[in-house]
Amino acid sequence: MTDFWSFAMEHHAEILSATLEHVQLVAIAMFFAILIGVPLGMFIVQRPAPRAIALGIAGIFQTIPSLALFGFLIPIPFIGGVGQRTAIVALTVYALLPILRNTCVGLAEIDPAVLESAEAMGMTQRQILFRVRFPLGLAVILAGVRTATIITIGVATIAAAIGAGGLGTFIFRGVALVNDALLLAGAIPAALLAILADFLLGQLERRLRVI
Amino acid sequence: MPVAASAENMIEIRGVSWRANPHSSKEILVDVSLAVPGGTTLVLLGRSGSGKTTLLKLVNGMLRPSSGEVRVEGRSTQEWDGIQLRRRIGYVIQDAGLFPHFTVAQNVGLVPGLEKWPAAKIAARVEEMLRLVGLEPREFSARRPRELSGGQRQRVGVARALAADPPILLMDEPFGALDPVTRAELQREFRALAQRLEKTIVFVTHDLREAMLLASDIVLLEKGRLVANGKPPDFLGLRHPEVRAFAAALELNGATA
Numbered sequence: 001m002t003d004f005w006s007f008a009m010e011h012h013a014e015i016l017s018a019t020l021e022h023v024q025l026v027a028i029a030m031f032f033a034i035l036i037g038v039p040l041g042m043f044i045v046q047r048p049a050p051r052a053i054a055l056g057i058a059g060i061f062q063t064i065p066s067l068a069l070f071g072f073l074i075p076i077p078f079i080g081g082v083g084q085r086t087a088i089v090a091l092t093v094y095a096l097l098p099i100l101r102n103t104c105v106g107l108a109e110i111d112p113a114v115l116e117s118a119e120a121m122g123m124t125q126r127q128i129l130f131r132v133r134f135p136l137g138l139a140v141i142l143a144g145v146r147t148a149t150i151i152t153i154g155v156a157t158i159a160a161a162i163g164a165g166g167l168g169t170f171i172f173r174g175v176a177l178v179n180d181a182l183l184l185a186g187a188i189p190a191a192l193l194a195i196l197a198d199f200l201l202g203q204l205e206r207r208l209r210v211i
Numbered sequence: 212m213p214v215a216a217s218a219e220n221m222i223e224i225r226g227v228s229w230r231a232n233p234h235s236s237k238e239i240l241v242d243v244s245l246a247v248p249g250g251t252t253l254v255l256l257g258r259s260g261s262g263k264t265t266l267l268k269l270v271n272g273m274l275r276p277s278s279g280e281v282r283v284e285g286r287s288t289q290e291w292d293g294i295q296l297r298r299r300i301g302y303v304i305q306d307a308g309l310f311p312h313f314t315v316a317q318n319v320g321l322v323p324g325l326e327k328w329p330a331a332k333i334a335a336r337v338e339e340m341l342r343l344v345g346l347e348p349r350e351f352s353a354r355r356p357r358e359l360s361g362g363q364r365q366r367v368g369v370a371r372a373l374a375a376d377p378p379i380l381l382m383d384e385p386f387g388a389l390d391p392v393t394r395a396e397l398q399r400e401f402r403a404l405a406q407r408l409e410k411t412i413v414f415v416t417h418d419l420r421e422a423m424l425l426a427s428d429i430v431l432l433e434k435g436r437l438v439a440n441g442k443p444p445d446f447l448g449l450r451h452p453e454v455r456a457f458a459a460a461l462e463l464n465g466a467t468a
Contacts, residue, residue, distance in 0.1 A: 119297070
């Protein structure tokens with residue numbers, strides 16, 4: 001640990017910039033995952049066949065070991081190559097399943113009496129989706145975003161293997177040099193980021209759940 | 212209650228059968244015919260599973276008859292646009308089905324809002340409706356449903372159903388989940404309200420006492436069939452075994468109450 005502290009003091013600027021790089025990777029991937037996952041979830045929630053297909057595909061991506069997924073993407077044109085862009089694609093794909101699944105669950109599991117009266121009041125399916133299902137399912141959707149964010153913060157450390165930077169850079173170097181101080185300089189900030197994200201999103205979720 | 216082709220009948224149900232899907236042999240409703248003249252209250256009485264709620268949902272087009280025809284204001288529900296039809300029909304259910312994320316005022320103003328009334332007109336209407344059901348607007352408008360008692364939630368449910376001034380009200384055991392004192396209170400108030408507003412009402416219950424209090428006509432359903440009907444004083448005298456069963460249960464309740 002003393003090694004780590006002296007390393008951290010010496011290289012605090014590098015650690016900080018790697019942390020920011022890491023946050024940037026996660027934030028961009030989460031932005032796209034939410035942008036794709038939530039509307040897709042809204043689209044498939046009442047369509048059983050597309051729902052099974054979308055959840056199935058997202059589930060399969062989740063089972064591919066993350067390092068392998070990064071590797072597979074490299075040779076693919078446009079989205080592949082070495083660097084941040086490939087990493088963001090892989091991270092987005094990983095984050096998709098929890099968001100998609102929670103969006104479906106959140107929108108589907110609404111009090112049947114509320115849905116029955118919404119329909120009986122003469123609301124269209126679209127109005128029910130946006131004005132009843134979505135606001136009432138928001139806390140569950142956000143729980144999915146929270147899970148996805150924590151997963152992404154962890155998986156993003158592997159992005160360093162394909163040259164995307166971030167805190168994984170220290171971890172890979174630490175492993176290669178059998179140097180604990182380097183390893184911890186990557187691992188500790190990543191863990192702290194995950195704890196912080198969990199706390200902040202948890203607060204937001206609780207506020208929405210009060211309804 | 213013979214079914215005559217009359218313009219005075221707000222609701223006519225002609226030989227309606229219904230099953231959950233075309234392949235199912237189990238009919239939830241079997242050849243039901245009845246008519247509800249404008250301004251009257253029809254009570255559908257029956258045990259759980261007798262098809263009362265199904266019949267109600269056939270009236271506002273949430274379900275389509277497997278055979279036969281349901282006519283509302285002289286037009287078949289197949290011809291009506293479902294959304295337009297339902298906005299002309301108030302609907303109240305047992306646990307009110309209020310939107311938990313809406314305030315009382317937003318819940319009551321829902322259908323006028325869907326019908327794109329101007330905001331000021333909606334606000335005035337919401338106040339009027341809350342007063343009508345005995346809730347002081349200043350005290351209740353901003354509350355959420357979870358901040359209300361069961362009786363208050365039902366009052367809001369009735370106010371919401373009446374807000375767009377629909378000619379027809381469908382009520383599915385609206386007072387069923389309330390304590391006996393609150394239930395009696397709401398029944399009395401609702402009867403006065405119904406007489407004053409001249410709405411055409413179809414009211415589902417399994418409580419014969421409630422049926423006797425509120426009905427212009429009572430129709431008894433047993434296993435999806437219409438087995439007896441009559442006006443409140445006469446209905447109790449009918450000899451059909453299911454009527455006798457309900458009457459016996461009423462006497463038993465009366466003795467223990």
